[in-house]
Amino acid sequence: MTDTTSRYTRADFQSDQEVRWCPGCGDYTILASMQTFLAEAGLDREKVVFVSGIGCSSRFPYYMSTYGFHGIHGRAPAIASGIALANPALSVWVVTGDGDGLSIGGNHIIHAMRRNLNLKVLLFNNQIYGLTKGQFSPTSESGKRTKSSPTGALGRPFNPVSLALGAEASFVARTIDMDRPHTIEVLRRAYQHRGSAFIEIYQNCNVFNDKAFVELSGKDERLVNRINLEHGKPVVFGANGERGVTLVGGSARIVDVAEVGVGALHVHDEHTPDPSAAFALSRLAHGPHGPTPLGVFRDVQRPAYEDDLQRQIGDAQSGRGPADLAEMIRQTGTWAVN
Amino acid sequence: MSEPQRALSAGRADAATPPADPAAPADAAGPTDPAAPAAGRLLELTVTDLALLERVRIAFSDGLNVITGETGAGKSLLIDALGLALGARADPGLVRHDAQAARLPLLYSSYPITPASEILHELSRYQRLGVRTFQAEDEIAAAGVALGAAFAGSLGVTGTSGPGLALKSEMMSLAVMIELPMIIVDVQRAGPSTGMPTKTEQADLLMAVHGRHGEAPLPVLAVASPADAFGTMIEAARIAVKYMTPVIVLSDGYIANSAEPWLLPDLETLPDISVPFVTGLGGEPRFLPYRRDPETLARGWALPGTPGLEHRVGGLEKEDVTGEVSHNPANHQHMVMQRERKVAGIAAGIPELAVDADPGAGLLVIGWGSTYPAIFAGVRQARARGAKVARAHLRHLNPFPRNLGEVLRRYPRVLVPELNRGQLRQLLRAEFLVDAIGLNKVQGMPFKTSEIEEKIVEMTRP
Numbered sequence: 026m027t028d029t030t031s032r033y034t035r036a037d038f039q040s041d042q043e044v045r046w047c048p049g050c051g052d053y054t055i056l057a058s059m060q061t062f063l064a065e066a067g068l069d070r071e072k073v074v075f076v077s078g079i080g081c082s083s084r085f086p087y088y089m090s091t092y093g094f095h096g097i098h099g100r101a102p103a104i105a106s107g108i109a110l111a112n113p114a115l116s117v118w119v120v121t122g123d124g125d126g127l128s129i130g131g132n133h134i135i136h137a138m139r140r141n142l143n144l145k146v147l148l149f150n151n152q153i154y155g156l157t158k159g160q161f162s163p164t165s166e167s168g169k170r171t172k173s174s175p176t177g178a179l180g181r182p183f184n185p186v187s188l189a190l191g192a193e194a195s196f197v198a199r200t201i202d203m204d205r206p207h208t209i210e211v212l213r214r215a216y217q218h219r220g221s222a223f224i225e226i227y228q229n230c231n232v233f234n235d236k237a238f239v240e241l242s243g244k245d246e247r248l249v250n251r252i253n254l255e256h257g258k259p260v261v262f263g264a265n266g267e268r269g270v271t272l273v274g275g276s277a278r279i280v281d282v283a284e285v286g287v288g289a290l291h292v293h294d295e296h297t298p299d300p301s302a303a304f305a306l307s308r309l310a311h312g313p314h315g316p317t318p319l320g321v322f323r324d325v326q327r328p329a330y331e332d333d334l335q336r337q338i339g340d341a342q343s344g345r346g347p348a349d350l351a352e353m354i355r356q357t358g359t360w361a362v363n
Numbered sequence: 364m365s366e367p368q369r370a371l372s373a374g375r376a377d378a379a380t381p382p383a384d385p386a387a388p389a390d391a392a393g394p395t396d397p398a399a400p401a402a403g404r405l406l407e408l409t410v411t412d413l414a415l416l417e418r419v420r421i422a423f424s425d426g427l428n429v430i431t432g433e434t435g436a437g438k439s440l441l442i443d444a445l446g447l448a449l450g451a452r453a454d455p456g457l458v459r460h461d462a463q464a465a466r467l468p469l470l471y472s473s474y475p476i477t478p479a480s481e482i483l484h485e486l487s488r489y490q491r492l493g494v495r496t497f498q499a500e501d502e503i504a505a506a507g508v509a510l511g512a513a514f515a516g517s518l519g520v521t522g523t524s525g526p527g528l529a530l531k532s533e534m535m536s537l538a539v540m541i542e543l544p545m546i547i548v549d550v551q552r553a554g555p556s557t558g559m560p561t562k563t564e565q566a567d568l569l570m571a572v573h574g575r576h577g578e579a580p581l582p583v584l585a586v587a588s589p590a591d592a593f594g595t596m597i598e599a600a601r602i603a604v605k606y607m608t609p610v611i612v613l614s615d616g617y618i619a620n621s622a623e624p625w626l627l628p629d630l631e632t633l634p635d636i637s638v639p640f641v642t643g644l645g646g647e648p649r650f651l652p653y654r655r656d657p658e659t660l661a662r663g664w665a666l667p668g669t670p671g672l673e674h675r676v677g678g679l680e681k682e683d684v685t686g687e688v689s690h691n692p693a694n695h696q697h698m699v700m701q702r703e704r705k706v707a708g709i710a711a712g713i714p715e716l717a718v719d720a721d722p723g724a725g726l727l728v729i730g731w732g733s734t735y736p737a738i739f740a741g742v743r744q745a746r747a748r749g750a751k752v753a754r755a756h757l758r759h760l761n762p763f764p765r766n767l768g769e770v771l772r773r774y775p776r777v778l779v780p781e782l783n784r785g786q787l788r789q790l791l792r793a794e795f796l797v798d799a800i801g802l803n804k805v806q807g808m809p810f811k812t813s814e815i816e817e818k819i820v821e822m823t824r825p
């Protein structure tokens with residue numbers, strides 16, 4: 026990072042609004058990570074836009090001193106797409122949650138990924154509806170007992186990383202609220218990626234779904250369960266790197282390194298065009314329960330939608346130059362009335 | 364820029380040079396080497412939106428032309444323009460900054476639906492004009508993209524038919540709340556639900572005027588014929604940006620599938636739809652996004668990318684002037700009233716309703732939208748049979764023209780032909796307490812002139 030050259034501090038990105046999340050909410054740490062990242066990256070406030078939908082996480086734009094648009098439930102990716110199309114020079118960030126982004130707004134998320142507009146989608150996943158006080162969400166585990174599912178939630182939850190990979194996302198990552206350096210690094214990577222970026226952020230809701238991610242955040246648990254994906258390196262984890270991941274028949278499996286040898290382990294490649302290996306890694310954990318990968322699953326280059334659109338317009342205008350409206354409306358089917 | 368009329372003739376460019384456009388490559392202008400032997404002569408140079416030159420047109424004379432002018436008048440820019448016309452690489456920074464104010468870029472965002480898809484098809488062919496079209500994943504997204512584009516400084520337009528208008532309703536309420544310009548075109552078809560998608564109807568009027576949650580007034584216009592669509596859309600854009608409001612334009616399947624001769628407009632005489640974007644703090648310590656123009660009650664439009672004007676908009680109620688989130692009871696009532704007054708105030712800037720009346724007419728026939736030709740011809744035929752009748756047609760359905768109440772009260776009887784069950788009639792009765800009579804047809808077909816004619820003859824019979 027280039028702290029020394031940055032003109033800004035974290036405080037420059039804090040708005041004067043009173044932050045109104047519950048005390049202890051994971052959203053506070055994500056907000057702090059974002060403000061730190063923007064200051065370190067030296068982004069100009071006026072060139073950054075935060076767009077959100079509805080939900081706890083969607084209050085985020087009010088707490089940033091940048092431009093912001095607090096939209097309606099689920100529709101932030103659509104509004105953000107319009108902003109990015111109208112002014113490709115802006116840095117556009119979508120803040121959404123598991124209900125906003127994957128339930129009411131699921132259609133918009135997948136199409137934003139497929140189009141590859143230059144949007145950075147931050148999905149705060151707390152696996153519960155917080156703002157409406159505790160109903161199960163599309164990422165809640167099967168059988169979860171909530172106010173709206175007293176005998177257990179039916180159906181299977183989404184795995185957001187798998188979903189984004191299936192939706193042709195060119196950048197997919199996962200991080201966790203409590204690990205600020207990791208969050209900041211993932212934000213930096215997403216910012217550097219030209220095109221859509223999807224970041225799932227495990228976020229603790231200490232009121233309605235406390236300790237949902239303790240297997241990745243607990244002092245002892247994380248040593249056992251957290252798999253840090255690193256490009257170009259064999260996928261290993263555990264206190265002493267004693268466990269690893271192999272890909273067999275397209276599926277990812279947890280193995281003891283001593284048993285199979287380091288050479289048999291899967292070497293993570295963020296840039297491989299085929300998303301199959303990234304998808305297999307995303308299937309290691311559903312929840313998270315047990316060993317769960319964090320980091321950048323996929324980072325491939327593909328033309329951004331607005332760049333392609335600009336190229337089409339440029340092509341249309343080259344040669345004969347931009348059209349003249351007067352000339353165009355006179356092109357066909359005109360005659361003089363004398 | 365009247366100074367530099369006499370120019371030093373370049374004398375090197377190709378003959379009969381077309382007007383130079385700074386954004387255009389020069390291959391149309393012939394030889395790209397300005398030092399080539401004189402094969403011809405520069406006749407005319409037109410420069411548009413280049414740095415400080417807004418629009419300059421210079422016709423060169425024979426022989427020696429001399430450019431004079433004060434420092435900073437733009438003499439060198441003319442030479443630059445010539446260079447660009449001859450193929451020099453353009454720096455985008457040279458494009459006049461506030462050109463955007465006079466000509467908003469258009470972004471049309473839509474989801475395919477009969478009978479509105481043709482708008483998307485047609486505009487998608489206009490990339491040469493810089494038009495951006497976007498086929499969204501659904502109706503809601505189409506509206507969201509248009510509104511997002513408006514936030515970032517485009518003229519955001521979305522088009523649909525009745526089922527899609529219903530889906531866009533929540534986004535329109537958001538647009539009312541955040542007070543950004545946006546145009547929603549509803550090409551009506553026979554409903555409810557999928558109804559008869561290829562057949563015409565005018566049954567979305569009440570949805571357009573009232574169909575939103577909360578107190579969410581917005582202006583509604585109607586297109587009377589294919590040719591009238593041109594002027595109506597310009598009027599919609601004028602209202603949207605002047606009053607910072609979403610505007611609904613109603614068309615229907617009959618208009619969408621009709622054709623008629625259209626007198627080509629003189630583009631120079633079109634209304635100036637310039638937008639005074641907010642670019643500075645104007646002496647305030649910070650930007651006040653809900654400070655209003657005292658005349659129009661429109662708030663300022665500040666674009667992302669403008670330093671110092673960072674602000675947040677959103678669906679939560681805002682405090683007047685500051686734009687801070689507010690749950691204050693008195694503020695909410697005040698803001699509801701401000702939004703209502705703003706839309707009602709549009710009436711002050713629209714023409715009074717014109718009436719085509721026979722002397723002594725006792726019946727007014729008033730319509731809106733695609734019934735225009737049937738009513739026009741029906742009235743003419745009834746007149747031929749001796750009926751004394753007055754005729755008027757509404758383009759503005761919310762707010763109504765300011766003289767509408769007076770016009771309605773001028774005639775003892777009022778007939779409202781509509782391709783619905785009486786929606787304009789309900790609005791007229793509710794607002795003006797007139798005993799308007801309906802002539803209503805819902806068969807997916809336009810009126811026949813004879814249907815209008817017979818009703819007029821019946822109502823004017825002594």
